[in-house]
Every structure is written in structure tokens, then in C-alpha cells.
């Protein structure tokens with residue numbers, strides 16, 4: 001590999017500290033074991049590297065911004081880390097087709113900064129935007145805070161340039177909006193977490209920035225009240241851009257983390273953060289049961305502050321000690337009953353822990369976070385939380401939910417796929433993996449396949 005890197009003028013790192021840095025994502029649960037990190041600069045570089053790995057049976061972990069929350073970008077079995085971070089150019093802007101072509105390593109926020117002055121955005125929006133890469137967003141089919149309006153990442157992709165495990169370069173879908181020539185490989189690669197192909201370039205669809213936006217920060221009594229409010233907003237035709245739930249424990253945590261007073265004064269409760277594409281909320285106030293303590297964001301800085309509370313929760317949780325994260329999806333009407341059932345058993349199963357609940361309620365996506373104020377030096381808490389997965393995922397299954405809503409499978413959820421996918425579905429996916437990566441060199445042990 002060293003020779004290949006040298007011959008193509010590519011950076012190749014093997015130093016232990018570098019491997020430890022590049023070999024992990026935000027989960028931080030696993031020890032890193034990597035062969036090295038290589039930084040291709042072109043699609044041809046990716047192709048040559050994979051050809052070499054295919055011939056010599058070297059396993060590869062495609063690596064983006066490493067903000068993943070399920071261990072998908074971890075190297076734990078002596079794999080080569082293939083970092084896309086030097087493939088970070090914006091290649092083409094098409095104002096007629098409303099698309100932008102990028103290399104996979106473009107940082108999400110860099111793309112938005114490029115589009116904003118033109119009046120457009122790629123409408124995937126997530127708190128990790130400052131570090132995650134477009135390739136990582138595509139490989140995880142990322143969700144985020146605007147799914148309620150725009151849907152998930154897959155909807156905003158026109159075409160991909162991918163490199164297969166054997167080094168073959170495929171153009172998936174060209175520059176076409178419409179192409180009904182059979183099943184779509186592009187859509188299969190999106191969300192496959194680096195297990196079917198490496199995404200090297202993408203042409204993304206963009207849309208106009210919302211022309212106006214008002215933000216409401218509203219206390220709610222409990223999750224059921226949050227959903228009643230959501231229903232009444234939908235019934236009165238409110239133009240929802242985001243509807244995010246933050247429970248009392250999470251709100252308390254972020255306020256302490258930021259050193260800020262409670263925006264609702266003495267009253268501490270669950271809350272929802274709502275973005276509406278409008279300049280007039282009189283109808284919303286008249287037709288929904290908004291709490292009178294609801295705050296309408298009046299200045300840019302106030303709105304930013306409310307969103308900062310929502311976006312900093314993951315970081316605040318990470319700094320508190322040890323946290324075990326879940327990202328589940330449920331039919332919205334089942335959320336209150338599901339959470340009540342979890343609550344009934346939580347303190348017995350997790351003495352000393354708090355369940356911090358927040359998430360994209362507008363799409364039925366909850367993040368449950370089992371948090372302890374002390375660290376987990378010997379891995380006992382991690383083992384304890386993992387041992388409870390069967391209990392939690394059985395509940396998710398009973399309520400007809402999914403064990404991963406938007407973060408993917410990675411290393412963390414692989415043992416629990418049976419709770420969401422049938423054996424028949426898994427068998428088809430395994431056959432596809434065999435066809436696309438016969439020696440199983442791409443991200444082994446991760447994802448669905």
C-alpha cells in the first residue's frame with residue numbers, strides 16, 4: 001500500500017496516533033485496529049486503491065467526517081481507512097437543472113455556504129454539518145431536522161459516481177431527473193454505509209431557501225401533548241419546516257452546559273422547537289393549543305440560541321460521563337405509549353441513569369440516551385446497556401418501529417437486525433452484497449450486509 005501511495009503521490013499514515021484519530025467515529029466505544037489511512041485525491045486514485053485491495057484481499061473502511069453515531073467508520077479488524085477528505089471540490093453548478101456536483105469529501109456546511117448566496121440549499125440539515133461530509137451523508141441516507149418538509153437524503157440525489165470493490169467506476173443515473181429503466185442502483189448505494197461501493201462524486205438536487213421562517217419555542221406537558229400540538233398544526237395547514245422535541249432532562253442539561261437561564265422562567269418542562277415557513281403565526285396561535293409561555297423568536301440571535309440548544313444536546317450528553325444512544329423510529333401515534341412503557345422499566349433496569357429523550361418528533365424519530373454522570377473506564381456500563389438491547393428492540397418491534405431511524409446500522413446495531421428486517425429481506429440483501437463485493441472487502445462487519 002505504501003508503494004501504491006508513493007507512486008500516486010498520496011498521503012498514507014500508519015503512525016499509532018494517526019490511526020487512533022482517523023480510525024474512529026463519535027461512538028468512541030471500540031478499540032481501533034487499522035492498517036493505515038490513505039487519502040485519494042481523484043476518482044482514479046480510489047479506483048486504483050480498491051483494485052489493489054481487491055487483488056490482495058485488504059479490507060477497507062470508507063471514511064467521511066467520522067461524525068457517525070453507530071461505529072460505521074470504525075476500523076477494528078486491521079482495515080485500510082480510505083479517507084475521502086482530500087476529495088473536497090465543488091465541481092459544477094447547474095442553475096437550469098438546479099443541481100450541484102461535488103466530490104464526496106466536501107464538508108456539508110461548505111456546500112451550504114456555497115449555495116446560500118445563490119438563494120438555494122441542499123435541504124438536508126443536521127447538527128454535525130460543520131464536520132460531516134456529503135459522502136457520509138449519502139452513505140448513511142442522513143435524516144436531520146428538516147425531514148418533515150423535505151424528506152431524507154436519498155430524495156435529493158440525482159446521480160452518483162461510485163467505485164466498486166474491484167475498482168470499477170460506475171456512473172449511476174447520469175444527469176437525469178427521470179430515468180425509469182428498471183431498479184435503481186443509485187438508491188441502493190445510498191444508505192449502504194460503505195458496504196456496497198465507495199461514493200466518490202455526487203450530483204445533488206437543490207431547492208430555494210425558505211423565503212421566510214418563524215421559530216417558536218414552546219413548553220409542552222409531555223410527549224403526548226407535543227404530538228397533539230403537531231396534529232393541530234397539521235390540521236390548520238401550518239407550513240412546518242421542523243418540529244423537534246426536547247424533554248425536560250435534555251433541556252435542563254443543555255441549559256446547564258451553556259450556562260443559560262431557563263427561557264420559560266421558573267417553569268421547567270418538556271419543549272418543542274418549531275420552524276414554520278411563514279411571516280404570520282396568528283392562525284397558529286388561534287387554532288392550536290400553544291402554551292401561553294411559548295416564545296416567538298424575535299431576533300436572529302434568539303432563534304440561533306434556541307436552535308443551539310437543540311443542536312448541542314449530543315455534545316452536552318457526550319461531556320457528561322457515559323451515554324448509550326438509541327435512534328428509533330415509530331408510528332407517531334405510538335410514541336406516547338412506547339415512551340410510557342420504557343419509563344415504567346427504566347429505573348429498575350438502569351439504576352443511577354437518566355433517559356434523555358429528544359428528536360425529530362415530526363417524523364416519528366426519537367433519540368433515547370441512557371446517560372450516567374460517571375465515565376465507564378472498564379466498559380461495564382456499555383456491556384450493561386448492550387445487554388438491555390433485546391428488551392428495548394423487542395418493544396420497538398411490538399410497536400412496529402425500526403431500530404435505526406437515521407443513524408444506520410454500523411457496528412452497533414448489526415446484531416439486532418432481526419428486530420426490523422425479515423430473514424427473507426436479509427437474504428436478498430446478502431445476495432446483492434455478494435454480487436457487488438464478492439470478497440467482502442468493503443466495511444466488513446458493518447451495516448445490513
Ligand SMILES: Cc1cc2nc3c(=O)[nH]c(=O)nc-3n(C[C@H](O)[C@H](O)[C@H](O)COP(=O)(O)OP(=O)(O)OC[C@H]3O[C@@H](n4cnc5c(N)ncnc54)[C@H](O)[C@@H]3O)c2cc1C
Nearest residue numbers: 064065066067068072128133135136137139143144194199
Ligand atoms: C452532533 C451530531 C448530530 C447528528 N445529527 C444527525 C441527524 O440529525 N440526522 C442524522 O441522520 N445523523 C445525525 N448525526 C450522525 C452523522 O452526522 C450522520 O450519520 C452523517 O451523515 C455521517 O457523515 P460523516 O461524513 O461523518 O460519515 P462517517 O461517520 O465518516 O461515516 C458514516 C458511514 O458512511 C460510510 N462512508 C462515509 N463516507 C463514505 C463514502 N464516500 N462512500 C461510501 N461510504 C462512506 C462510512 O464507512 C460509515 O459507514 C449526528 C451526529 C452528530 C455528532
